[in-house]
Amino acid sequence: MNGQQMPVKIDRNLEKVLKVLQEYGNVTTGFLVDETGLSRPTVTKRLDRLHAADCVEYLHEPTALWRLKRDPRKDTFNE
Numbered sequence: 163m164n165g166q167q168m169p170v171k172i173d174r175n176l177e178k179v180l181k182v183l184q185e186y187g188n189v190t191t192g193f194l195v196d197e198t199g200l201s202r203p204t205v206t207k208r209l210d211r212l213h214a215a216d217c218v219e220y221l222h223e224p225t226a227l228w229r230l231k232r233d234p235r236k237d238t239f240n241e
Contacts, residue, residue, distance in 0.1 A: 169215070182197045191226040218230055
């Protein structure tokens with residue numbers, strides 16, 4: 163990778179995931195499913211996108227705990 167952050171396409175579902183991550187901090191995949199009302203595969207896809215763009219960090223595999231590192235909604239190339 164060239165050191166630049168990957169742009170993240172922000173759709174309605176990703177917006178829901180980001181809102182929960184921002185509000186609660188460290189959250190599990192299951193908590194995101196419950197709070198957003200989205201399916202587990204949808205939440206997992208959005209987390210995968212965020213992880214690929216270095217926006218979230220996978221903190222604890224056994225509990226699937228995630229942390230928001232950088233909010234892609236604040237990136238100038240997503241405006």
